[in-house]
Amino acid sequence: MREKSSVEVNKIPDRQMSQNLSILKKFLPHLSPYKSQIIFGVLSLLLATLSVLCIGLGVRSLIDQAFTLENSFALDQAILFMVISVIVMAVASFGRTYFVSWIGERVMTDLRQKVFSHLLKLDVGFFEMIRPGEIMSRLTTDTTLIQIVIGNSAALALRNLLLFVGGGAMMLVMSIKLTLLSTLIVPLILIPLLVFGKRVKRGSRHTQDSMADLSGFLEESLGSIRSCYAFGRETIEQASFKSLGEATFSRSAHYLLMRSWLTFLVMVLVFLGVSGLLWLGGRDVLTGNLSAGQLASFLFYALTAAGSTASFSEIYADLQRAAGASERIFEILATYPKIEQSSKLRSLPKEARGTIALHNVSFAYPSNPKQEILDNVTLSMAPGEKVAIVGPSGSGKSTILSLLLRFFDPQSGSIYLDGIDLKDAPIDQVRARFGIVPQDPMIFSGSLYENILYGHPHASETDIWNALEAAHLLELVKLLPDGIHTQLGTRGVRLSGGQKQRVAIARVILRNAPILLLDEATSALDAESEAAVQDSLKRLMATKTTLVVAHRLATVLTSDRIVVLNKGRVEAIGTHAELITEDGLYRRLATLQFTDSLTVSDQQKGQKILWS
Template identity: 50%
Template sequence: MFRASPQVEATQKPAIGADPVTAAPRRDLSPLRRLVPFLTPYRTAIAGAFLSLTVAAGTVLGLGAGLRALVDQGFAAGNPALLDKGLLVMLAVICILAASTYGRFYLVSWIGERVVADLRRAVFDHVVKLSPSFFESTRTGEVLSRLTTDTTVLQVVVGSTVSIALRNMLLLIGGSVMLLFTSAKLTGLVFLVVPLVVFPIVIFGRKVRKLSRESQDRIADVGSFVDEALGAIRTVQAYGHENAERRNFADRVEGAFDVAVQRVRTRAALTVIVIVLVFTAIGTILWVGGHDVLAGRLSAGDLSAFVFYAVVVAGSVGAISEVVGDLQRAAGATERLFDLMATEPEITAPANPAPLPVPVRGAVAFDAVRFHYPSRPDDAALDEFSLSVAPGETVALVGPSGAGKTTVFQLLLRFYDPRHGRVLLDGIDIRTADPAEVRARIGLVPQDPVIFSTSALDNIRYGRLDASDEEVRAAADAAHALEFLEQLPDGLNTYLGEKGVRLSGGQRQRVAIARAILRNPPVLLLDEATSALDAESERVVQEALERLMRNRTTLIIAHRLATVLNADRIAVMEQGKLVATGTHTDLIRQGGLYARLASLQFDRRDDDRAALALPDVAE
């Protein structure tokens, strides 16, 4: 696989929503407000966590007052009884602090886990509603990164960082008040240095936010690369590209590492600057306070309490400077997640969907349809395409690659809407109907069957989730899949592996056919459903398909013309247009594209038969 360098790919990333990947990073924490609806249901837990946090912070601040009394009334007055009492009070305070810390840690962590779980569900629920056109221009790995990496960042912030920030804010405010009551003069000196501390926090914080966003984007690159490489592992190994893929992966990992190191270096510099400024200020204030004690303007207990509160305030400022980076990363992650959730699906149910007729007839019609794929706006996939299929009729779509056969299926399933014209199901324009109702009447057997990483039983039941085990077995039997499924180690409960790797191509196809049989749809779409089968399997599966097709509307995409000879009609397509319709005999008589395709395939088959007969002639 040939790929651009990580640096080139970083500038060519597909957009999600309002292009959050390449957008300039925001400089505030306002995106975090979008989490409020996810926090609101857990008001009680939040209130309990805040109460525990307040008690813990108040307990710490109370230690300063106890220290003042201990120094002035215990040490200075030589009162041993007060020292004994001080020990008991300290033990009681420790118990209160431990209990409140436990409550804060448990409740905040629970809230973080719960909110992130809800957020992941909300994002996934939204993503699965997005139209296929979204995934034409967006890598799956990018979406996975937002569901995993970004939500993990939020989990850390909601379940820890916010608590730390609030606790230190309370300590900062409470400590500042206690400083003011202890010594207004020294407190004034303390707050002279506050701007010196805040300024680098703001400047470096913006840089951390930018680097954090870039780091998350590089991690998304890594995830996308892994998803693509492992998904094509057989191709990678077949072409001997293991070493090339290792080098490509290493480049992406190193790119992510370099950005992460820049972010860590910036945060470390921020922390160093804050520590130097804060503790230099504390040293200066101690020097001034010491002179006040010697001059009798301040008691030793007041200076001890002031130092304690100054350390608390300084520690709070330092902690806040550290969590600002985490909060900014969370703001970036929140922005990315909600940009994804703000992406509107192009295919939605109308406010008042038109009801489809009951009972179902299965009439399908395309009326002067013109359609362009979003990724190819200048190339019409269908051009003035009109075709009517009567209820119960079997129509085969034939034509060269790129003729628009698969597009017909995509529009009928309403994965896309045509630019012009209408697609009708039982006389109803499907744009006016609920897409779920339309798709519920259609069964699809694709050329490349989709097998989920679960059991055979669940794979077949995907056709109708409320089907019983007996109905699933009957569908498997009708698709001639029951025999080989029962031979698996756990029968139909056997895990089939990722993408069904434990089954052969023909077996996967028969599982997909069983799924369609179980669905029992009025309209059946077969995309060369027997192409992956050997001759014997094709014979038995063709029998199952013939039973399935009986009395239902069927559209067949056919590459091998021998599979559609018995179709009621054959629709010949070329460059998105319908160029001819009729039976095999009629189309051969008319000449044209179908006659040429038939001549190529059937003459080659005759040549193959002749070649196989040559040894007999030689004898």
């Protein structure tokens, strides 16, 4: 009569537990919208429990009235009573299972949507402080643990509690003497099983750990198969996999041995317990103190009560896991973005001019607040101006782009967009003014069409084809098996580095934002592809403010201005012609990158001019 607990049915990865079960009360508001389903679920549970207890009465009537008295009418009545009880139990169990499970799934879905929506409101700094895998685990594993409690364990706990109380009460009605003896016998059976059961559970955890190690090794090995072949490590990898496989088998064999011993103990101890009660009850039947029907009914209720207690420890473990999961979920919901909206928001001008100004901006990342990335940076850009930022790695070039997009706020200083302080403008309006091509563009696992549409979800198909043509992707579309609707695979595995970057450029063309942020936009393109994109970028930038982050100085030779950053400070500002004549960082960088003469005319003859 015992139902398996969720842990026995569902293989859920181990997560940290918590003793703070009171935190589960925070889910009550999430249940309130579904009162009718809860009422139907509880009524079904009560009816199912009552029908189980009625079966015991049917057994008593069957033996005492039908068999003992050899009464065929009593036999018909007893069988009919038990059949009706079973039908009622089945119908009620259907209702309980459906409604309670529905509530669990509904609350889990609502919770995931709430957490995900909240995550999208947090600042980028939050995601730098916590691993993406941990966030995914909270959205999947932790919410599943909560769903298990709401949709299974809570109802199972209430059902088993009612069966235990009801079964115990009926045992007293049948025989007070046997009930008292049962309270002595049951602990003698349960204690060894619980102790040994913990060892089996520990063995199961060790087996899962071994499987996790094996899965991790497989993921790493197959994910880096080219490196494996290139370094000739096939034999070594086979030996490592064999070692891990044997270790997993060893732990699994030990776990199977322990589980087999547990099965042996269950069968022996339970049979001994039942035999003891049968022997004692049988003597009472022989002396006339107890009827055979009462004894059979007593055994039915005893097994029902004992079976209901067997899963309490697992249910409590479920509650502890759910409490731990709840703490991690509510930790996210209690986190507020550090990028706060001003109480006096000012909308950006409807007509975007594309002016940018940074005044005495200093900034350090939240993950390392003691290391200042930008130090008192002042910079302005006029509408339509093309400004390039150059400097060594770590000088703060890409950080300026992050501050413009308001992924972070500076610790001091102000940033203005079209005359409005970014802190006073709505974040969605600020980001709508920018189109960015990052150095490592993100390609999603959808189709090429969906990847380009990402830049402007409401664009027409004509606009998409125009963007494809402008980014010189039409030839690629012809080569793909399903054209523009070809699935690109995880992180665009079907595309080369240059093709990925051209997809990112097509997104920006489709977005048609007034300000362009180009973070080494052509760094992954070969000479032919770079030349093909030049005209498109030239036309695109003609009426837009453009800020270019560059490592290759050849790509910024004819920018309107070049800003040289060094250790977070603006070291120099000027054109290429002006900076190359100064004995500064820009000249030293140029010396490392250019092999021709450092005169302005020679450089411009020897290099392709992208930003003309």
